[in-house]
Amino acid sequence: MKQTATTKTSYHIPVGPIHPALKEPVYFEFEIDGERIIDVNVKLGHIHRGVEWASRKRNPIQVLYLAERICGICSYCHPAAFSLAVEAAADIQVPERAEYLRVIQGELERICSHILWAGVAAHEIGFDTVLYFTWQIREKALDLTEYLTGNRITKGIMTIGGIRRDITKDMLPRIKRDLQFFKDNFEKLRHIFLDDKTIKMRSQGAGILTKKDALKLCAVGPTTRASGVKKDVRVDTSYFAYGDLDIDYITPDVLTGNINGDVYDRIIQRLLEVKQSIDLVEQCIDEMPAGEIVSEPKIPKLMNQLKKVNGEGVGRHEAPRGEVIHYVKFNGQTENPYTWKVRAPTYNNILPWIPMLKGEQIADIPIVAASTDPCMSCTNRVAIVNNNSKYELTKEQLHKMSVEKTRRFMK
């Protein structure tokens, strides 16, 4: 080791890829001075599974189930976005009842995901009692999911041109009872998270993301809305049945009156969204029209139709973590998609970590990192490998390679 002449006051600590604070592998390199974080570097690519590559050998219906397995918690929003993309490419009209049913499933997933997140956040700050309490509520949400779809996590409910299971009249009492249960417990959760002294001490003023940074770094979902940016695909593009429902942007100032963009605001944001989701499901149940639930129930016929498609489509869906985008291209020759590109919300929420973490303490790392609700298996799309060893490309190298590729095309 080289000895430097000046005394170095800062030191490095690695967090990850395997660390109790992280639920999925990601690698942080921190430069620390005492307990303060001076600099942070995030490295990804530890959980790349080649999902997009696997889609090249599958037809759109099979890709639907592959998309479901991109991530455990987002097992509805990926197939949803993929279906939207395929429907856009093939110009398929979805029956109105299916649109409402899709909203119900989407909002139910949001309830599950946000409550799960609340438990994880409590665990990160050492409040395990809240973890067990929230996960008991989540258990109820999973039971409801199982009742509606037949599965708890990987639901297999989405299909191209509609949805696979209807909600019949005799199912409604059970749904209403469970929604009432969520509402009752929501009040308890609100009280725990917003009034507890120690949770306030840990979350207020920690991991601040300013509105300016949120806009500059293109943060999405609850992370950006908690900083006061009004961005929500459900309102902005009104896909599914969201256009017919009473829905508006939610920002934490609804409850507190001002926006700080800290972890506390992100907690408030998610709790308010749970409440909004319960409300949306109730609206859907009341307003749902009768009719078909899928445009083309015969899968071979649908496959045949998709085989002839020559075009591309983009599907955008507001997942619990933010906007998820799927891009699909068909060339009209094979039944497999020519290209399939997934952009998960966590991809946008990685860079905001840096302004959030700089200047904070080591003790803030777990809760700040968790506050964006990162989902690494959604995000990791690339791993650059050469001779079984990993290497990195700098910005200059990438730029040079892009220029070379463009030249190749122009020849």
Add this chain to the structure above:
Amino acid sequence: MLELQEIIRTVMIIILSTVVLALFGIFFGLLYKGIDRKISAHMQGRIGPPIRQPFRDVGKLFTKENIIPENAVPWVFNLAPLIGLVGTISILLYLPIGGFRPLASVEGEIIFGDLILVLYLLMIPSLALVIGGFASGSPYATIGAQREMATMIAYEFPLAIIIITIAWKLGSIAAGGLGVENAFTLTAITANPVWNAVGPLGFIGLILLLLVLIIVTPAELSKIPFDAPEAETEIGGGLLVEYSGRNLAMFYLTDAVKTVVMASIIVALFFPYNLSPLLGLESIPAYILDFIFFLIKILIIIVFSVSLIRVSVARLKIDQIVYTYWVPLTLIALVGLICIMWDGTMMESYGWPKIVEIFGLI
């Protein structure tokens, strides 16, 4: 020859009693750990592990490989757990357990050890953790060791205030105390419960001091909300991150024994009462009854100062821990001290009665 035999006999008794005390500390430490885990699990809506789980954990750890990291200083790294365990068990020698006198106190003029010594000895396990943490050469352990030092500095001050106030109240006649000789010794403190020495104002003061002592306990034992040195989700176990096998088991035992020690100190300071005088029992039945009563008292204190606190709050950051001890808790302890001080003045100048006189207990 007779004298030599006498000396050998005394030495043998001391050695045997120490072994018995060590076994007592370890057995009940682990038992209380199991009970604490079970109770907190029920409070969190879980079933929790069986009460004998800590025994199994220790047994398993002793059979596991003892890994010494490459960057560690091996002899310090291996010595630290031993120092911690020995240091903690040695505190037990100075504490009254049930109806028994402290082992290290001999009747007559010579008195080994008092509360000040116990206060110093209490720092040894924490220091052992710090030394072990620094010696393990891991950045996480280093952060943990720094945090442990900061925590130690933070809670020592309120703890010292409590101990000195009680000894001073018992010892001084001017402050309306009992005028007990050698008021710092635990024998004297247990023989003269401090509640007997105070009037109404002092009663409030003592309640405040008890409250502060109960909040100091989780920090002394590195439990939530003051477990920043070990914070699992932040620094992955902190001080103990590199420890495994036998060494980890010894730190585990240290923690278990320390729980009993801290609870025993609270019992000795605030609840030294025994049941046997009330029932008029003597010799062996009295010892058994007092011992069981003592175990129950310790259990209640552990439930209140460890289990209840750790399930109901989140972990604090290290700066918040230091602030909590230096500002609010020190202030509460000082208010308690002042209450007890004024209590003496009130008794002297205005003839305020003592609590025990009001209720006619004496």
